[in-house]
Amino acid sequence: MTHSADLQTALHAVAEGLLLLSSDLRIVDANPSFLQRRALQREQVLGRSIFELFPEHDSMPADNAHPDLVPVDALHASEARLRLALEAAGDGVWEWDIGGDEFILSRRGRAMLGYSETDVGTSLIHWIAITHPEDLQRVRDHVMDCIRGRLSFMSCEYRVRCRDGNWKWVLARGAVVDRSEDGWARRMVGTTVDISSEQETLRRANFDALTGLPNRSLFRERLQYEVTASRRSGRLLALLFIDLDRFKEVNDLLGHDAGDELLKQTAARIRASVREVDTVARLGGDEFTVILTNLDGRSHVENIAEKILSAISRPYLLNQEEIYVSGSIGITLHPGDASEPERLVRNADQAMYVAKNAGRNQFSFFTKSMQDQAWQRLKLIGELRNALPQRQLKVYFQPVVDLRSGQVVKGEALLRWLHPVRGLICPNEFVVLAEETGLINEIGNWVFMQAAAWSKRWSTLRGNVFQISVNKSPVQFLANAKSPNWGAYLKDLGLDWNSMSVEITESLLLNATDATAEKLFSLRDAGVQVAIDDFGTGYSSMAYLKKFAVDYLKVDQSFIRDTACNSTSRTIAETIIVMAHKLGLQVIAEGVETEEQRNWLTEAGCDFAQGFLFSEPVPPEAFEQLLNIPYARLAS
Numbered sequence: 001m002t003h004s005a006d007l008q009t010a011l012h013a014v015a016e017g018l019l020l021l022s023s024d025l026r027i028v029d030a031n032p033s034f035l036q037r038r039a040l041q042r043e044q045v046l047g048r049s050i051f052e053l054f055p056e057h058d059s060m061p062a063d064n065a066h067p068d069l070v071p072v073d074a075l076h077a078s079e080a081r082l083r084l085a086l087e088a089a090g091d092g093v094w095e096w097d098i099g100g101d102e103f104i105l106s107r108r109g110r111a112m113l114g115y116s117e118t119d120v121g122t123s124l125i126h127w128i129a130i131t132h133p134e135d136l137q138r139v140r141d142h143v144m145d146c147i148r149g150r151l152s153f154m155s156c157e158y159r160v161r162c163r164d165g166n167w168k169w170v171l172a173r174g175a176v177v178d179r180s181e182d183g184w185a186r187r188m189v190g191t192t193v194d195i196s197s198e199q200e201t202l203r204r205a206n207f208d209a210l211t212g213l214p215n216r217s218l219f220r221e222r223l224q225y226e227v228t229a230s231r232r233s234g235r236l237l238a239l240l241f242i243d244l245d246r247f248k249e250v251n252d253l254l255g256h257d258a259g260d261e262l263l264k265q266t267a268a269r270i271r272a273s274v275r276e277v278d279t280v281a282r283l284g285g286d287e288f289t290v291i292l293t294n295l296d297g298r299s300h301v302e303n304i305a306e307k308i309l310s311a312i313s314r315p316y317l318l319n320q321e322e323i324y325v326s327g328s329i330g331i332t333l334h335p336g337d338a339s340e341p342e343r344l345v346r347n348a349d350q351a352m353y354v355a356k357n358a359g360r361n362q363f364s365f366f367t368k369s370m371q372d373q374a375w376q377r378l379k380l381i382g383e384l385r386n387a388l389p390q391r392q393l394k395v396y397f398q399p400v401v402d403l404r405s406g407q408v409v410k411g412e413a414l415l416r417w418l419h420p421v422r423g424l425i426c427p428n429e430f431v432v433l434a435e436e437t438g439l440i441n442e443i444g445n446w447v448f449m450q451a452a453a454w455s456k457r458w459s460t461l462r463g464n465v466f467q468i469s470v471n472k473s474p475v476q477f478l479a480n481a482k483s484p485n486w487g488a489y490l491k492d493l494g495l496d497w498n499s500m501s502v503e504i505t506e507s508l509l510l511n512a513t514d515a516t517a518e519k520l521f522s523l524r525d526a527g528v529q530v531a532i533d534d535f536g537t538g539y540s541s542m543a544y545l546k547k548f549a550v551d552y553l554k555v556d557q558s559f560i561r562d563t564a565c566n567s568t569s570r571t572i573a574e575t576i577i578v579m580a581h582k583l584g585l586q587v588i589a590e591g592v593e594t595e596e597q598r599n600w601l602t603e604a605g606c607d608f609a610q611g612f613l614f615s616e617p618v619p620p621e622a623f624e625q626l627l628n629i630p631y632a633r634l635a636s
């Protein structure tokens with residue numbers, strides 16, 4: 001060692017805590033690692049006796065086994081002693097004679113990698129040969145910065161191949177400790193520490209455990225990086241959002257493990273469809289993203305998207321079965337569509353939903369109009385939140401006629417939104433938004449209360465029960481959906497048994513959870529009847545009709561519309577009527593528009609009908625006018 005400053009530099013480079021002690025064991029210097037570990041300031045330790053600092057070590061063993069403590073007599077330090085000190089600190093120590101091309105790693109350092117004294121040669125080239133090719137340039141840059149004096153010491157993480165062929169992450173720190181009079185670096189000394197476990201922690205934080213792909217957080221980082229690079233280079237970048245279609249069914253049919261296996265295989269297929277430099281990440285669930293860089297144009301992106309779609313749609317072998325799935329892809333381009341990563345993510349997501357809604361198994365490029373629609377949607381959600389408090393929601397009623405007597409005997413409550421600017425909006429335009437935002441619970445409960453109040457009034461006016469049916473969304477049957485105690489509510493209102501009914505979909509019963517069943521049975525206990533809406537369009541399973549004690553089937557209007565000209569529709573409608581009667585259920589035909597349909601339904605034995613032939617849905621005041629009026633007059 002030529003200079004005590006060099007010694008200090010070297011000590012700063014060491015990962016372990018080190019102290020420099022004078023011959024009377026007073027602290028001359030402490031390196032940053034030591035101070036950091038002990039949470040001490042340099043001034044707090046300088047000049048103090050080692051025994052003050054470590055009273056429990058006043059009979060310190062000769063081998064200086066304290067992990068934080070490696071005494072070095074600074075005033076008489078030599079390279080050999082420094083090396084010994086560093087070895088004692090647990091690091092591998094290396095020394096590089098630059099001019100003489102001799103690179104020596106200490107015994108401890110070699111052991112860390114599994115090498116004996118003779119396994120690796122002493123020329124730098126031998127050590128370069130076992131450095132990971134992807135890390136080599138980085139290591140070289142660090143070393144050269146030190147040699148040229150741009151850095152006083154280097155600190156660099158890279159991978160080294162161990163004797164068993166595995167790669168190990170190490171942290172190498174070092175400094176030039178000897179320079180010629182004219183400034184040429186002659187010797188570097190440093191340490192090498194095994195940081196595989198730190199790298200493993202880092203890997204876990206950044207990579208998806210199932211597929212090994214970058215996770216959401218690393219994806220965000222990479223996107224930010226690539227967007228900046230694309231901005232600089234002016235080259236086109238594409239962001240792809242990929243979502244598997246109906247992946248839930250794979251889980252449901254084959255189990256979660258098979259689902260996991262499919263995700264792994266999908267990840268590998270997407271990875272294999274793009275270049276090494278492109279980023280493929282898994283955001284979670286069945287959602288993947290791809291960042292494509294340095295593209296030649298839009299058609300280049302289209303080709304890759306096609307390639308990914310066809311890779312995903314090849315059969316998967318799961319549990320010895322061939323399974324087919326597809327994917328939907330949303331694509332956005334930088335700089336054309338947006339300049340900020342956040343915006344690109346939103347764009348790709350919107351485009352992916354458009355691809356899904358357009359029928360799945362396809363890709364869709366982001367367009368400005370998608371953004372406008374998304375804004376419209378957001379705006380409508382905001383307005384919908386205010387619709388109820390601002391009394392913009394209205395309940396209309398459509399009469400249900402008894403086909404034998406021709407009397408209006410029931411009514412269906414139908415929600416309308418009287419929007420201050422857009423006028424009357426039908427539920428198909430806003431119920432999905434209400435469901436997505438959870439507003440449907442509040443709105444649905446309000447509709448039920450309104451309908452109950454009108455049922456009470458019309459039952460009283462007519463002197464017998466006048467049943468009103470209310471549509472209920474599957475969302476209102478979820479476990480967390482809040483609703484009043486309908487039994488108590490209807491009782492307080494003084495409503496008779498069966499004054500209310502709820503219309504639900506077939507799929508709700510098919511996928512009924514315990515919470516769904518409980519909510520449905522508590523409605524039944526409150527005297528509310530149950531109708532299955534749009535019957536015939538779904539699975540039409542008989543079993544659940546009995547299990548849930550359903551009262552009515554509403555035949556979907558698509559069958560009614562076709563009864564005049566389509567014998568299959570007629571047969572289906574007839575079968576539903578016969579089957580329902582056999583099971584003790586009554587049938588309501590929806591969408592009746594012509595006399596011919598009404599006559600046919602009457603002959604087929606259908607119980608009730610509703611549709612434009614009788615009346616469209618009308619406000620309650622107008623509905624009241626319709627009560628007790630024979631259908632012959634309504635239809636004219």
Ligand SMILES: Nc1nc2c(ncn2[C@@H]2O[C@H](COP(=O)(O)OP(=O)(O)OP(=O)(O)O)[C@@H](O)[C@H]2O)c(=O)[nH]1
Binds near residue numbers: 243247284286
């Ligand atoms: N096996 C497995 N399933 C997962 C994992 N993470 C999420 N899922 C399931 O993946 C499914 C994702 O479903 P969605 O994307 O919402 O719906 P989908 O069935 O793919 O239908 P669409 O996207 O509308 O075509 C859900 O059922 C999740 O429970 C996972 O790590 N492993």
